[in-house]
Amino acid sequence: MDTYSFAGSQELFVRAAKVIPCGIPGHFSPAPLVPPTAYPFYARSGKGAHFTDVDGNDFIDYMCAYGPMVLGYDDKVVHDAAARQRKLGDTLGLPAPVMVELAEKLTSMIAGADWAFFAKNGGDQTDYATMVARAATGRPLIVAIEGGYHGVSPWMQGLGHHGVIAQDVAGFVRVPWNDTGAFERVLDEHPGQVAGFIATPYHHPTFADSELPAEGYWRRIRELCDKHGVVLIVDDVRCGFRLGLRGSADFFGFTPDLACYCKAIANGYPISALVGAEALKGAAAQVFYTGSYWYQAVPMAAGLACLAELERLEAPARMQDYGRALTAGLQRLADKHGYELRVTGVPSMPMLRLTDDPSMMLHQRWCAEATRRGAYFTSHHNWFMSCAHTQDDLERTLAIAEDAFATLEKSPEGQGVS
Amino acid sequence: MSFEDVRARLNLFAVLPNLEEVVRDDPEMQALVADARVTVRFTVAGGPGTAVRFSGGVCTVGPPPRRDEPGTGSAGSGPTVRLAFTSSSHLNKMFDGRGQPIPVWGFNHLGFLTKRFTALTDRMAYYLAPTEELLSHPGYLAMNTLLTLNTAAFAVPVLLGHDPECVPLRHGLSHGTVVIKVLPDGPAVSLVCGASGVLPVKGELTHPSALVLLKDMQTANDFLAGKLDTFVAAVTGDVQIRGRVAMVDTLALVLDRVGKYLQPQPTTAVAG
Numbered sequence: 001m002d003t004y005s006f007a008g009s010q011e012l013f014v015r016a017a018k019v020i021p022c023g024i025p026g027h028f029s030p031a032p033l034v035p036p037t038a039y040p041f042y043a044r045s046g047k048g049a050h051f052t053d054v055d056g057n058d059f060i061d062y063m064c065a066y067g068p069m070v071l072g073y074d075d076k077v078v079h080d081a082a083a084r085q086r087k088l089g090d091t092l093g094l095p096a097p098v099m100v101e102l103a104e105k106l107t108s109m110i111a112g113a114d115w116a117f118f119a120k121n122g123g124d125q126t127d128y129a130t131m132v133a134r135a136a137t138g139r140p141l142i143v144a145i146e147g148g149y150h151g152v153s154p155w156m157q158g159l160g161h162h163g164v165i166a167q168d169v170a171g172f173v174r175v176p177w178n179d180t181g182a183f184e185r186v187l188d189e190h191p192g193q194v195a196g197f198i199a200t201p202y203h204h205p206t207f208a209d210s211e212l213p214a215e216g217y218w219r220r221i222r223e224l225c226d227k228h229g230v231v232l233i234v235d236d237v238r239c240g241f242r243l244g245l246r247g248s249a250d251f252f253g254f255t256p257d258l259a260c261y262c263k264a265i266a267n268g269y270p271i272s273a274l275v276g277a278e279a280l281k282g283a284a285a286q287v288f289y290t291g292s293y294w295y296q297a298v299p300m301a302a303g304l305a306c307l308a309e310l311e312r313l314e315a316p317a318r319m320q321d322y323g324r325a326l327t328a329g330l331q332r333l334a335d336k337h338g339y340e341l342r343v344t345g346v347p348s349m350p351m352l353r354l355t356d357d358p359s360m361m362l363h364q365r366w367c368a369e370a371t372r373r374g375a376y377f378t379s380h381h382n383w384f385m386s387c388a389h390t391q392d393d394l395e396r397t398l399a400i401a402e403d404a405f406a407t408l409e410k411s412p413e414g415q416g417v418s
Numbered sequence: 419m420s421f422e423d424v425r426a427r428l429n430l431f432a433v434l435p436n437l438e439e440v441v442r443d444d445p446e447m448q449a450l451v452a453d454a455r456v457t458v459r460f461t462v463a464g465g466p467g468t469a470v471r472f473s474g475g476v477c478t479v480g481p482p483p484r485r486d487e488p489g490t491g492s493a494g495s496g497p498t499v500r501l502a503f504t505s506s507s508h509l510n511k512m513f514d515g516r517g518q519p520i521p522v523w524g525f526n527h528l529g530f531l532t533k534r535f536t537a538l539t540d541r542m543a544y545y546l547a548p549t550e551e552l553l554s555h556p557g558y559l560a561m562n563t564l565l566t567l568n569t570a571a572f573a574v575p576v577l578l579g580h581d582p583e584c585v586p587l588r589h590g591l592s593h594g595t596v597v598i599k600v601l602p603d604g605p606a607v608s609l610v611c612g613a614s615g616v617l618p619v620k621g622e623l624t625h626p627s628a629l630v631l632l633k634d635m636q637t638a639n640d641f642l643a644g645k646l647d648t649f650v651a652a653v654t655g656d657v658q659i660r661g662r663v664a665m666v667d668t669l670a671l672v673l674d675r676v677g678k679y680l681q682p683q684p685t686t687a688v689a690g
Contacts, residue, residue: 010653017650029649032663036653147590160587160671169586207664359594359627359661380663 001403003372008054009041026152027066032206032380034361038368046073049388051376059376060393060400064384067238067263070319071309072388078267081305082298089297096297102304106275109307110259111250113275117284119294122237122262123151125274126198128289129258130155132276133196133231136283141194143186143230146174147205150198150235150260177203177211180220187228196258197225198233201248202345206381207360209353210345218254225257231280237262237272241307242348242384244316264310269302310387316348319385322394323347326385329398337405339366351382362408369404419580423465425679426506427580429513430460430468432572433546433680434479436565437470438620440542441477443561447541448475450534458535459500462509470535477538499531515543553639563635564605566642567598571607571618573676574669578616584672588615591668594627600638601631609669628661644677 013030017023023030023041030036040053049072051061064070071078085098103116119125130142142155150156154168173190175182177199187194199221203211225232234249234256241264244251249259257280262272270293276284309315324347334341334354339362345351354363360379367377375397377383440447454472459482461467469482502520503509545561546569552558577584578591591611599606599622606622632638633656640646641657651657659666 013653014650017647017653023649023653030653031649031659034660034663035655035658037655041653158586160583160585162671162674166582207662359625361629361661364660 001373001400003369004040004055004057004374006037006040006053006055006057008056009039010037012054013041032378033368034364034379035368038372040371048072048074049386049390049393057374059371059374060389060397061376062383062385062397063376063378063381064386065268066381067242067384068266068268069384069388070241070264070315070386071267071306071313072386073268075267075306075309075388077309078269078302078305082269082302085298085301091293091296095295096300098297098300098304099295102273102300105304105307106261106273109245109247109311110261110275111246112255112257112277113247113259114278115276115281115284117274117276117289118300119272119274119289119291120270121151122235122260122272123153123156124291124294125237125260125262125272126150126156126233126235127153128274128284128287129198129231129233129235129260130196131287131289132258132274132280132284133233135287136231136280137195137229139193139195140171141173141186141190142171143173143175143183143194143197145177145199145203147177147208148174148199148203148235149205150200150237178214178217180217180224183221183224187224187230194228194230196231196233197221198235200235200237201239201243201252204238204345204349204351204382208351209342210349210351210382212345213252218249218252222254231258232256233258233260235260238382239346239349240264241310242316242319243346245307245311265306266299266303267306267309269299269306270296271299271303313387315387318387319348319389320346322389323350323385325394326350326389326397327352329394330401333398333402333405337402337409339405339408345382348385349382350385352377353379366401366404366408369407370400373400373403375400375404419582420506421679422506422510424576424580426462426509427466427576428573428676428679429510430462430466431576432569432676433513433542434460434468434470435572436542436546436568437538438477438479439561439564439568440538440545441472441475443564444541447538450537451475451477454530454534456498456530458498458531460503460509461500462503462506465503465506465509499528501531548639548643556635559639560604560635563600563639563642567600567605567607567638568618568620569680570642570673570676571598571609571620573680574609574618574672575616577672577675581672581675584675587668587671590664591616592627592662592665594662594665595623595625596628596630596662596665596669597622597626598630599632600635601633604632604635604638611665626661628663628665629659630666631658631660633657 013023030041033039042054043051044054045052050058052058106116107113154164155172157164159169173186202213236248236259239248240261249256258276260274265271327343327350331341340355342353342355343350364379367379370377451472452475456472458470467482471478545565548562578588593612596609608619608623610617632641637656
């Protein structure tokens, strides 16, 4: 099987590094791609579940732009809706009616959502949610999960990271995932001081296996929040609409007070939403929070169209089915070649790891070899399924994965533990 | 812990151990201490301490000797030379070449202290204070790279233990060994991360959890001196990071703090 080269990406990155900090900052940085020389850095175009890089290489995309691509790149239904709104106006002097329509749509879809507030990124909403919780309770502390990710604000990054000072993190306490006892201890140690508890529906850290909620975990967290008057915030930015259309909390059988959405709302158009319970609408209204482009009407129209498509396609089930078929196929191939491929998380957002090498170097080589053959696999982050992945994509991916496994076997480094 | 206290620990536990390589790799310095059998003990009032031992032409830097450790002092009852510092600042001034220690024990070895030991620490300071001209010499480049690499590695446990901004990072550091190595056959350090903290080891341990591979000595030197665009270097493969990348990310945050304490490079002038 032929492998790709990435001269164009490399050249562009060197240019970028001269004028952009890091070349490519943030989560699109090549830094966690191992080795970076096996990966493309710049995409020229996308269609369906594929993107083409600047060197003309075609990839079946299993990162889906880290989540926003849910229906497929260049989706006609969403684009047409966006185009219609663009013709009417985008950033206007007043909000467009579509903002109300989108709020009505989200509150009708998501369990426990009585209102919606729009911004641009997931981090806008996790920050806002903590402010709403503090405004509602008059308390200072927010409890979050160790290793949990809720954006890039200083409180989220933690002390020791560049640009973060002790005061930034003073109002936050971290507890381990799936440990209700630890949360109880925080409540006991800080009586009347905890405003909110924020977590993702299940634990999906980078560089590590995903962990589903233990039996009864969310029920107990809900009980503790109710007992102590703590606002329960679910960060559904990454999982939202890939587990269930009523929200991932509903998927796991509980109702939060606030829930943050972003990635899958509008298939790549920039918009995020905080939805919440009626009881918190007043506090949400009291918190002054806004941004120059938060009233952009085009992403709202795209969101309305995308959500309707997700409903029509029964998207979560479709993505779960594809993810199950993909991961089962990959596990069969791994087994055939003498490796163990561990799959954690949910099938629509699986985290994969070859357990034969605890250092992950073997897994990184396999992902890199697959990427060089056209299946965009990363080793540090959960993958994303979309509604655009097809049976042909599945078969092609498995063929690529098999070739990548065979390549590992031919290399002394691939014989197991490095 | 105060800035000066952290800096004193870095000077004692990250900078001073480089004497081992200076004696090992610099023939002139090896000859200078070839017949020395002496221990120089550093103590800071109410603070840390360490000891530099010379025996059989080898220098070792480590925990202070026990009082009953044989062969380390008169009548085998303690260090041969003890240098006392009234405070961390006092010690740091000495490492900056601006202060004098107080010899409180082993006056009969003051000659070693003022002549040979001073020459040795001056040579270490020379290797740790590069200029572009000096770095153009391959031998100097290699020595400066080696000592800087060691200093960085041995700074990690100090900072994770005592720097207020690094202490919170300790909790998120996975267990395992991170190896930083200069290719093709240059020096290496290993950082063994475990429940009790990070243990730096000179050299390359097997079965690393993560690898940081630096293409050659020049790349390594530029990398350690902060002169390399690490993002470009990672993308071009000049700096290769493999394995548990999150461990490297965390350690990088710690290493980024070294310069806060140790720049400009220390100019050691013990008893000089």
